[in-house]
Amino acid sequence: MSSLSLADWLHLFGHFLLLSFAAIGGAIVIAPEMHRLMVIQTGLLTDAQFSASIAIAQAAPGPNVLFVAVMGYQAAGIAGAAATTIGIMLPSSFLAFAASRWSQARQDWRAVRAFKAGMAPITIALLVATGWILATGTPGWAHLVLTTAAALAVWRTRVHLLVLIAIGAVVGALGWV
Amino acid sequence: MQEPPRLARPASLVELFVAFTALALQGFGGVLAIAQRVLCEQRRWLTREDFVEILAVGQVLPGPNIVNVSLMIGDRFFGWRGALVALAGMLSVPLVLVLVLAAIYVHYAQNAVVAGALNGMGAVAAGMIVGTALKLAPVLRSNPMGRPACASIAAICFACIALLHWPLLLVLPILGIAACVFAWGRLGGRP
Numbered sequence: 266m267s268s269l270s271l272a273d274w275l276h277l278f279g280h281f282l283l284l285s286f287a288a289i290g291g292a293i294v295i296a297p298e299m300h301r302l303m304v305i306q307t308g309l310l311t312d313a314q315f316s317a318s319i320a321i322a323q324a325a326p327g328p329n330v331l332f333v334a335v336m337g338y339q340a341a342g343i344a345g346a347a348a349t350t351i352g353i354m355l356p357s358s359f360l361a362f363a364a365s366r367w368s369q370a371r372q373d374w375r376a377v378r379a380f381k382a383g384m385a386p387i388t389i390a391l392l393v394a395t396g397w398i399l400a401t402g403t404p405g406w407a408h409l410v411l412t413t414a415a416a417l418a419v420w421r422t423r424v425h426l427l428v429l430i431a432i433g434a435v436v437g438a439l440g441w442v
Numbered sequence: 443m444q445e446p447p448r449l450a451r452p453a454s455l456v457e458l459f460v461a462f463t464a465l466a467l468q469g470f471g472g473v474l475a476i477a478q479r480v481l482c483e484q485r486r487w488l489t490r491e492d493f494v495e496i497l498a499v500g501q502v503l504p505g506p507n508i509v510n511v512s513l514m515i516g517d518r519f520f521g522w523r524g525a526l527v528a529l530a531g532m533l534s535v536p537l538v539l540v541l542v543l544a545a546i547y548v549h550y551a552q553n554a555v556v557a558g559a560l561n562g563m564g565a566v567a568a569g570m571i572v573g574t575a576l577k578l579a580p581v582l583r584s585n586p587m588g589r590p591a592c593a594s595i596a597a598i599c600f601a602c603i604a605l606l607h608w609p610l611l612l613v614l615p616i617l618g619i620a621a622c623v624f625a626w627g628r629l630g631g632r633p
Contacts, residue, residue: 327536357505437562
């Protein structure tokens with residue numbers, strides 16, 4: 266656990282502030298850079314702790330970005346979790362807030378309307394691509410069948426999403442996928 | 443499915459906080475799917491078009507998409523206080539939960555049943571994201587670029603990211619600027 270000096274803390278926090286600007290497409294995009302920083306460079310985490318952080322955040326409800334908090338926690342307790350979480354979120358949140366304000370005030374501008382129209386198909390395609398990458402990361406047809414069934418259920422039915430997740434957990438626990 | 447003409451809005455910051463906390467706690471393997479369903483279909487705070495527009499900004503900017511989306515939605519209803527409250531709702535309870543899980547997980551990491559369950563949940567979560575995209579796709583019908591252009595842009599984007607595994611930081615600027623310039627031309631008649 267924590268035996269970090271103040272300088273170490275500032276270095277870690279500052280690094281996460283910078284990383285925040287690179288997280289286009291989500292925090293998972295900068296996972297390799299975090300690995301370099303936390304595991305290789307500072308040795309604050311082991312490889313196993315690093316992988317577990319991502320797995321835990323994905324299994325838990327809530328935004329997957331919380332894997333950053335788990336990493337900070339494993340490295341240096343609650344204070345570590347606060348440093349990494351605030352660091353990764355503060356700059357990008359300010360930017361998003363400013364951009365939201367800016368575009369809301371200029372809704373009628375042709376450039377703003379062009380951005381919204383032009384980005385809409387890309388936004389939707391990125392969602393499909395994300396699902397595709399997640400689904401094909403694990404080999405096996407059973408896995409793919411489960412993913413496809415879930416996609417159809419969300420698209421065409423009103424089944425509660427928690428029911429779908431529970432089915433996935435049971436099917437997985439039985440070793441069928 | 444027909445979009446209802448009248449939208450609701452959160453009555454108070456407390457309602458906003460509770461709604462986003464409830465959202466976050468239902469979001470296993472990502473919150474976007476449940477966010478779309480709750481915000482557009484159950485609470486009717488946003489149309490699908492609003493959701494896609496907000497998500498577009500959230501995806502282009504750095505930071506977790508759902509975090510960006512939360513604060514933009516909060517801001518839309520209650521200004522900066524709404525942004526803070528939505529963000530707090532999305533993060534605070536899940537943060538506590540994930541840290542508790544982290545403490546417990548160490549003991550069960552090697553358990554085959556736990557690993558299998560996580561694997562199955564992962565497969566479903568991937569499908570939920572695709573299903574959400576399919577539900578949002580009809581908003582493209584009214585897109586000023588026209589359906590063939592939208593379909594082509596979406597297909598190219600999917601191929602570059604999912605099939606060719608090109609970096610997002612390369613694909614997003616090039617394809618994004620091309621699409622926006624094209625849309626700009628369409629919006630002004632002949633450029």
